[in-house]
Amino acid sequence: MGAPMTHDPHLTPDRRRFLERLAGLVAAAEVGLRSTDGLRAWSGPAAGDARGQSPAPLPFTPAGTFNGVQMGPHTMLDEGIEHTLDLLADNAGTNAVLPYSHAYNNGLIKSLRSRADHGVPLTDNRGRRLPLVWVRTHPELYRDTSLRHQVVDSSFEHHDRDLFAEIIAPARSRGMKVYARILESSAMRNVVENFDRVVTRDVDDQPTTVACWNHPEYIAFWAATMEDVFRHYDLDGIQWGAERMGPLMNVISPWNNNPPTCFCEHCRARGKAAGVDSERARQGYRELHTYVQGQMAGAPRPADGMFVGFLRLLIRYPEILGWEYQYRLSREAICDAMYRRVKAVKPDADVGWHIDHQPSSWDLVYRAEMSYEEMAPHADFVKIIAYHNALAPRLRDWYLPRFQKSILGEVSLQDSLNLYYDLFGYDRTTEPSLEELGNRGMSPTYVFDETRHAVASANGKLKVYTGIGFDVPGAPPDDPATIEEATVKAFEAGAHGIVASREYEEMKVEHLRAVGRAFRRVQATAPSARP
Numbered sequence: 204m205g206a207p208m209t210h211d212p213h214l215t216p217d218r219r220r221f222l223e224r225l226a227g228l229v230a231a232a233e234v235g236l237r238s239t240d241g242l243r244a245w246s247g248p249a250a251g252d253a254r255g256q257s258p259a260p261l262p263f264t265p266a267g268t269f270n271g272v273q274m275g276p277h278t279m280l281d282e283g284i285e286h287t288l289d290l291l292a293d294n295a296g297t298n299a300v301l302p303y304s305h306a307y308n309n310g311l312i313k314s315l316r317s318r319a320d321h322g323v324p325l326t327d328n329r330g331r332r333l334p335l336v337w338v339r340t341h342p343e344l345y346r347d348t349s350l351r352h353q354v355v356d357s358s359f360e361h362h363d364r365d366l367f368a369e370i371i372a373p374a375r376s377r378g379m380k381v382y383a384r385i386l387e388s389s390a391m392r393n394v395v396e397n398f399d400r401v402v403t404r405d406v407d408d409q410p411t412t413v414a415c416w417n418h419p420e421y422i423a424f425w426a427a428t429m430e431d432v433f434r435h436y437d438l439d440g441i442q443w444g445a446e447r448m449g450p451l452m453n454v455i456s457p458w459n460n461n462p463p464t465c466f467c468e469h470c471r472a473r474g475k476a477a478g479v480d481s482e483r484a485r486q487g488y489r490e491l492h493t494y495v496q497g498q499m500a501g502a503p504r505p506a507d508g509m510f511v512g513f514l515r516l517l518i519r520y521p522e523i524l525g526w527e528y529q530y531r532l533s534r535e536a537i538c539d540a541m542y543r544r545v546k547a548v549k550p551d552a553d554v555g556w557h558i559d560h561q562p563s564s565w566d567l568v569y570r571a572e573m574s575y576e577e578m579a580p581h582a583d584f585v586k587i588i589a590y591h592n593a594l595a596p597r598l599r600d601w602y603l604p605r606f607q608k609s610i611l612g613e614v615s616l617q618d619s620l621n622l623y624y625d626l627f628g629y630d631r632t633t634e635p636s637l638e639e640l641g642n643r644g645m646s647p648t649y650v651f652d653e654t655r656h657a658v659a660s661a662n663g664k665l666k667v668y669t670g671i672g673f674d675v676p677g678a679p680p681d682d683p684a685t686i687e688e689a690t691v692k693a694f695e696a697g698a699h700g701i702v703a704s705r706e707y708e709e710m711k712v713e714h715l716r717a718v719g720r721a722f723r724r725v726q727a728t729a730p731s732a733r734p
């Protein structure tokens with residue numbers, strides 16, 4: 204971001220002239236930052252992108268050159284480590300790989316239909332017994348928790364392989380960094396010993412299947428995992444994520460009908476310390492849940508309206524908001540515990556958090572709770588999902604109908620969509636209309652807008668890696684030119700890097716090439732290669 208540094212004494216005269224020429228273009232681009240037309244003049248597919256030709260440089264200085272890709276670890280072993288790394292380097296210019304070390308979201312098996320041809324025979328993965336844990340576990344490090352990772356015995360495929368040990372040398376020889384990627388989820392209950400000890404308790408004190416951020420054993424489990432992974436593998440970084448929302452969004456934009464959480468002893472103690480009355484919060488959430496569930500089931504609309512009914516409960520029970528904020532702080536606290544444990548072992552490791560699509564792009568509660576800058580004491584980066592194509596059907600199927608049924612009954616879906624675009628800073632004249640949401644994805648301008656928001660929210664205190672999504676099942680068809688433009692837009696908006704998403708095994712080679720074309724332009728422009 205910002206003007207190129209033309210006064211750097213270390214620049215060669217050629218480099219200085221080049222940057223000075225760019226400075227004029229940057230100034231022009233910054234004047235017309237919101238003008239899509241102004242940017243389109245240079246943001247199309249690069250003219251000189253064939254091999255052997257110099258890629259067209261970009262009229263801005265990238266903040267970084269991280270170019271990662273997410274993948275299922277079994278895919279790399281199935282396709283061959285060398286084959287996979289070569290395919291990624293040759294086509295996408297990848298300089299960092301992020302396989303799962305712990306795939307506790309239980310989403311490793313992608314359907315045969317959604318997987319891409321990478322030049323090796325595709326096997327049908329249904330029925331394969333694949334581990335969720337892809338690193339060796341050292342139980343002696345887990346002394347502060349009774350939870351135990353999945354035990355990967357000889358009944359699992361690839362059980363005799365040690366991916367994160369095997370991959371380091373071939374990755375480094377290609378100039379690639381290696382990050383572990385982790386997702387937690389309620390699927391852990393099936394494989395993690397003693398998981399039921401750490402689950403949340405709902406308003407009726409019933410145990411759930413989701414772990415509580417405030418449970419000391421859950422915090423200790425993940426902190427120990429960080430120490431374990433970084434003590435035993437020579438990793439460059441880690442990306443950890445949990446695709447779940449706070450209690451308020453779980454009620455007003457629900458994925459299920461479950462009562463709100465968490466009111467366990469640890470959460471009540473945190474509330475007490477923060478001056479939030481847990482019984483008032485409990486009663487508020489109980490009434491809010493009853494209200495929203497009733498509206499969604501077709502109960503008569505209140506005389507004052509559906510949204511006013513929601514607001515009335517917030518006014519009578521401000522503890523609803525206080526409890527939600529404590530939820531978020533406890534989520535950040537477990538991240539802080541992990542961050543500190545990694546840094547104690549490897550201070551220069553790049554540690555960051557996966558911000559999935561709802562918090563990155565349609566969860567106003569998450570956005571309101573804190574800026575990315577406020578996460579910087581325990582984050583080197585955030586990887587924000589900005590899947591342009593997939594967002595459109597997600598808005599159509601998830602965001603719009605849920606809010607209309609829960610709290611925005613008076614607002615038409617088209618008005619709700621416009622309100623959404625305006626509140627999130629997306630350009631309603633560029634992005635799909637209600638009718639178009641099913642057929643057309645969001646534009647690369649969304650990738651620019653959301654990345655620019657994230658960079659501004661981070662305020663220079665942490666890095667932003669933008670998740671560029673393509674070949675995501677359920678999204679409108681992808682095309683290489685749009686993927687290339689989306690990748691360029693992320694860097695133009697100030698991203699320090701991108702992460703090709705969501706899974707390598709789904710990515711068509713022509714789409715990886717589009718990332719590569721964009722990335723070569725970034726590299727041609729970057730003052731130095733510094734992934």
Ligand SMILES: [Zn+2]
Pocket residue numbers: 403404415416417418465466467468469470471
């Ligand atoms: Zn709790």
